[in-house]
Amino acid sequence: MSADLTHIDTWLFDLDNTLYPPSSGYIELIEERIRQYFMRLTGLPSDEAWAVQKRYLDEHGSAVPGLIAHHDADPHDFLRDVHDVPLDSLEPDDGLRQAIRRLPGRSLVFTNGSRWHAERVLGRLGLADLFQEVFHTEAAGLISKPDPRAFDALIRAHDVTPATTAFFEDRAVNLAPAAILGMTTVLVGDHAKASTEAYVQHRTASLTAFLNAASLKTVP
Ligand SMILES: [Mg+2]
DSSP: OOOOEEOOOOOEEEOTTSSEEEEEHHHHHHHHHHHHHHHHHHOOOOOOOHHHHHHHHHHHHHHHHHHHHHHOOOOHHHHHHHTTTOTTTTOOOOHHHHHHHHHHEEEEEEOSOOOHHHHHHHHHHHGGGSEEEETTTTTTTTOOTTTTHHHHHHHHHTTTOOGEEEEESSSGGGHHHHHHHTOOEEESSGEEEEEEEETTTEEESSSHHHHHHHOOOOOO
């Protein structure tokens, strides 16, 4: 079934595990850096340190707001440290590039990662020039999806009209505020088909296949 996206003129994409597949193993490199960072920060053994960051992820959307709320830690130092991993496991994806290129209107990235992380990953994937804006965590004032304040900041900064915006994400919870705002929501990943959340309107294992099959606005 192809999706009717003829009303969409703004294409909003999460970055990690959405514009590249989890099977790349790239995110696991970052998660290992996060684990090491929290072990140094808390002095706790591996599993307990991981549980602390997991709690921040669940409560705040990412580790950064938790660091700010509960620790005397520099969030910029954290972001630089945990994203400093090799890019070798990421491959340029020409199929996805072509699929995004033909979308009518503008394409934006909305990530809980840092500006530096987003720029180097998009560069490695060969997608950087396709996005008019990258809304990263510094731009959001270090507030993370799914906090509605991060969405408000994005909408204000880039004059986004939710009713004509489609948002693509691998984390279902991040689609909830988007749906409330009136965006069209698309859950991406092997887990998507099994999701039952009412705020998920479309589900696909393949972002490229979904975009290629969708009905799009005709540009005069
Ligand atoms: Mg993601």
